[in-house]
Amino acid sequence: MTKEIVVNNSQFGTLSIEEEKVITFPQGIFGFEELTRYAILVFEEYEPFQFLISIDEPEISFPVISPLLAVEKYEPKITKEDIALIGDFKDEDLIMYAIVTIKSDSKEVTANLKGPIVINQKERLAQQVVIESDEYSMEHPFM
Amino acid sequence: MLILTRKIGESINIGTDIKITVVSIDGSQVRLGIDAPKDVIVHREEVYKRIMEENKAALGTSTIDLKTIAQDWKKMKKSKKE
Numbered sequence: 442m443t444k445e446i447v448v449n450n451s452q453f454g455t456l457s458i459e460e461e462k463v464i465t466f467p468q469g470i471f472g473f474e475e476l477t478r479y480a481i482l483v484f485e486e487y488e489p490f491q492f493l494i495s496i497d498e499p500e501i502s503f504p505v506i507s508p509l510l511a512v513e514k515y516e517p518k519i520t521k522e523d524i525a526l527i528g529d530f531k532d533e534d535l536i537m538y539a540i541v542t543i544k545s546d547s548k549e550v551t552a553n554l555k556g557p558i559v560i561n562q563k564e565r566l567a568q569q570v571v572i573e574s575d576e577y578s579m580e581h582p583f584m
Numbered sequence: 585m586l587i588l589t590r591k592i593g594e595s596i597n598i599g600t601d602i603k604i605t606v607v608s609i610d611g612s613q614v615r616l617g618i619d620a621p622k623d624v625i626v627h628r629e630e631v632y633k634r635i636m637e638e639n640k641a642a643l644g645t646s647t648i649d650l651k652t653i654a655q656d657w658k659k660m661k662k663s664k665k666e
Contacts, residue, residue, distance in 0.1 A: 472636035525622035542642040556635040
């Protein structure tokens with residue numbers, strides 16, 4: 442029987458997350474370094490948006506999308522040092538997400554393609570990576 | 585803030601595992617080399633700050649707005665297929 446973690450979020454209500462679905466960010470994400478355990482939430486009514494929710498602080502939940510929904514090709518230069526914390530992986534084990542923001546004034550939807558979340562699905566380890574080059578924008582218009 | 589003066593080729597040790605070396609100086613630009621263990625993440629300050637701000641801004645995203653945009657996106661995808 443898989444262990445389940447129950448968390449409460451004011452937007453989504455009570456959520457039950459399987460322990461084996463938990464993703465560990467050894468150094469959290471920028472600005473939230475103390476929060477290391479997350480899960481990805483999928484709700485049909487929000488698709489294509491998904492949510493990266495903190496298990497330690499469930500009110501903290503980041504809307505994310507697959508970068509390929511924002512750009513046709515997403516091939517950022519990421520070195521081994523950039524993703525040193527996510528363990529060993531083969532290319533197919535990796536999945537990337539871009540954090541999405543809706544600016545309150547313009548209602549513009551933008552995706553942070555310069556700071557993607559890189560997840561090693563095999564080890565369930567992840568980190569937020571900074572793409573040093575100017576290839577991609579932190580506020581790439583989504584729609 | 586601790587202020588130290590270094591010449592090209594000289595280094596600064598931080599803790600036991602981190603070393604910063606002045607590699608070269610070109611006008612007002614200083615090239616720094618950083619030796620640190622792989623679990624120490626090193627970034628240009630302004631980049632780190634901006635991503636942190638962008639992360640925080642993302643938290644303010646209204647889920648109601650997201651739902652509306654999700655619906656618009658699905659409609660747009662559907663109409664593209666037809």
